[in-house]
Amino acid sequence: xxxxxxxxxxxxxxxxxxxxxxxxxxxxxxxxxxxxxxxxxxxxxxxxxxxxxxxxxxxxxxxxxxxxxxxxxxxxxxxxxxxxxxxxxxxxxxxxxxxxxxxxxxxxxxxxxxxxxxxxxxxxxxxxxxxxxxxxxxxxxxxxxxxxxxxxxxxxxxxxxxxxxxxxxxxxxxxxxxxxxxxxxxxxxxxxxxxxxxxxxxxxxxxxxxxxxxxxxxxxxxxxxxxxxxxxxxxxxxxxxxxxxxxxxxxxxxxxxxxxxxxxxxxxxxxxxxxxxxxxxxxxxxxxxxxxxxxxxxxxxxxxxxxxxxxxxxxxxxxxxxxxxxxxxxxxxxxxxxxxxxxxxxxxxxxxxxxxxxxxxxxxxxxxxxxxxxxxxxxxxxxx
Ligand SMILES: Cc1ncc(COP(=O)(O)O)c(C=O)c1O
Numbered sequence: 001x002x003x004x005x006x007x008x009x010x011x012x013x014x015x016x017x018x019x020x021x022x023x024x025x026x027x028x029x030x031x032x033x034x035x036x037x038x039x040x041x042x043x044x045x046x047x048x049x050x051x052x053x054x055x056x057x058x059x060x061x062x063x064x065x066x067x068x069x070x071x072x073x074x075x076x077x078x079x080x081x082x083x084x085x086x087x088x089x090x091x092x093x094x095x096x097x098x099x100x101x102x103x104x105x106x107x108x109x110x111x112x113x114x115x116x117x118x119x120x121x122x123x124x125x126x127x128x129x130x131x132x133x134x135x136x137x138x139x140x141x142x143x144x145x146x147x148x149x150x151x152x153x154x155x156x157x158x159x160x161x162x163x164x165x166x167x168x169x170x171x172x173x174x175x176x177x178x179x180x181x182x183x184x185x186x187x188x189x190x191x192x193x194x195x196x197x198x199x200x201x202x203x204x205x206x207x208x209x210x211x212x213x214x215x216x217x218x219x220x221x222x223x224x225x226x227x228x229x230x231x232x233x234x235x236x237x238x239x240x241x242x243x244x245x246x247x248x249x250x251x252x253x254x255x256x257x258x259x260x261x262x263x264x265x266x267x268x269x270x271x272x273x274x275x276x277x278x279x280x281x282x283x284x285x286x287x288x289x290x291x292x293x294x295x296x297x298x299x300x301x302x303x304x305x306x307x308x309x310x311x312x313x314x315x316x317x318x319x320x321x322x323x324x325x326x327x328x329x330x331x332x333x334x335x336x337x338x339x340x341x342x343x344x345x346x347x348x349x350x351x352x353x354x355x356x357x358x359x360x361x362x363x364x365x366x367x368x369x370x371x372x373x374x375x376x377x378x379x380x381x382x383x384x
Contacts (some may be wrong), residue, residue, distance in 0.1 A: 001352050002059035003021055004021070005333075006328065015258045015333070017103050017337055018338060020354070020364045021337035023113075024156060025271060025276055025278045026355060029224050029225045029228070030223055030272045030362055031272070032264045033265050033266060033267065036263065037257050039064075040256070044259060045260055045276045049256050051247060052079065052196055053253065054079070054256075055074060057089070057262055061232055061234065061266065063266075064266060065203040065206075068203035069206070070203040070206040070207065070215075071207045074205060076234050076236070077232060077245070078233050079232050079254045081134065081239065084110060084230075084231065086138075086216045087186065087216055089244075093243050096118075096198075100125050100145060101121070101122055103115070103124055103151075103152050105124040105125065105126050105127065106133060106309065107152075107154065108158040108186075124345060125139040125143040135157065135163065135164035135168060137167075137168040138163075143149040144296070149181055150184055151172055151176055151181060151182075151183050152186065153183065153185050153201065154186040155187070156189040156192055156304025157189075157304075158188075159307050159341070159344045160307070160340065161334065162303060163184065163199070163321040164198065165205070169185070169205065173312065176209070177211070180212065182214055183240070185213070185216065187199070187217050188216070188218045188231075189221055190222070190276060190291060191277050192280055192305050193304040194280075194284060197200040199304070202214070203215055203308065211236050214239055224272070225261070228262070229255065229258065232290045244302070278356075280354060280355060281359065283354040284306070284354055286361065286365075287352065287354045287361065290368075294373065296314030296315050297314075298314075309344075309349050309352075313350055316348075322342060323341040327340040332367060334371040336367050338351060339351040352364075
């Protein structure tokens with residue numbers, strides 16, 4: 001939040017800022033989705049819908065994950081106001097004071113925050129930096145107790161880009177089922193997996209653990225539809241009913257005509273979605289190559305999402321003791337916006353988003369390299 005405020009301030013002052021902070025694809029939303037909304041508005045689809053989402057959208061989502069082995073039908077689907085609302089409604093529906101939720105860290109900021117908003121405790125299980133923060137079952141299972149009500153896994157992960165393997169996911173699912181805890185799998189970045197890797201989804205485990213496995217997803221990143229606010233969860237009918245009960249008092253249905261756009265992208269996959277992943281793959285290669293050249297910046301290649309999470313602690317000193325100070329320095333001295341690792345529960349790192357325009361990424365990286373190789377004030381200080 002502090003970085004965003006400073007970005008706005010600098011821009012108001014006329015300073016050019018290269019924003020590698022935002023987790024938002026630069027692509028426009030798919031044409032088919034936009035056209036479908038225009039049609040829906042013309043047809044007057046502007047009224048409340050069924051709370052759980054339109055039957056077409058629910059059936060489309062069930063079919064999508066059914067293709068990955070899940071025994072889910074439309075009744076197993078709840079359409080929500082973004083994946084964020086799906087996660088929050090699950091927290092409100094299932095958590096009480098005294099409950100614990102195990103969260104691998106680094107973690108997306110809202111995950112532990114929502115657990116706390118529901119009155120429960122987020123038990124963090126740090127993943128190993130040396131392992132590229134890969135999400136492993138062992139530390140998660142070790143962090144479970146008799147109070148554990150859920151484990152929330154986010155793969156590919158925001159902010160690290162790390163993923164979970166199907167074997168680890170299976171172990172986590174088994175450990176959850178044994179304790180009657182939910183495995184909530186936030187698969188918001190499911191499409192953004194690189195180097196020929198396959199995304200491991202709980203959809204393939206739902207038949208074995210039907211009562212405890214919950215999949216959360218979103219149209220935001222896959223289809224560059226962040227502003228549409230459309231997400232969903234799939235799980236047991238009892239899970240859908242509990243989350244829907246919360247939704248009924250908070251947002252009611254997701255926006256009627258936005259759902260028409262989502263129905264259209266499920267009906268015929270828009271080519272823009274694959275183009276976006278291809279652009280991210282290209283930008284990722286460029287980013288990693290550039291980071292590799294910068295002294296004191298260590299970044300194992302992230303397997304997925306559209307973030308890099310390099311260790312920059314070699315650049316910390318008395319004047320710049322942590323990731324917040326380092327991010328501020330990058331912004332003030334190089335005009336590059338990044339997100340400090342401490343926001344994700346991991347000091348020593350910063351998050352760089354490469355979902356931005358190619359020119360923005362290229363200029364941002366150039367400024368970053370310039371600053372850290374001696375051209376900027378910080379570099380000069382270090383050089384001498
Ligand atoms: C891991 C993760 N989950 C969920 C979301 C929220 O997505 P939505 O826009 O669907 O609310 C985000 C957004 O940044 C995210 O990074």
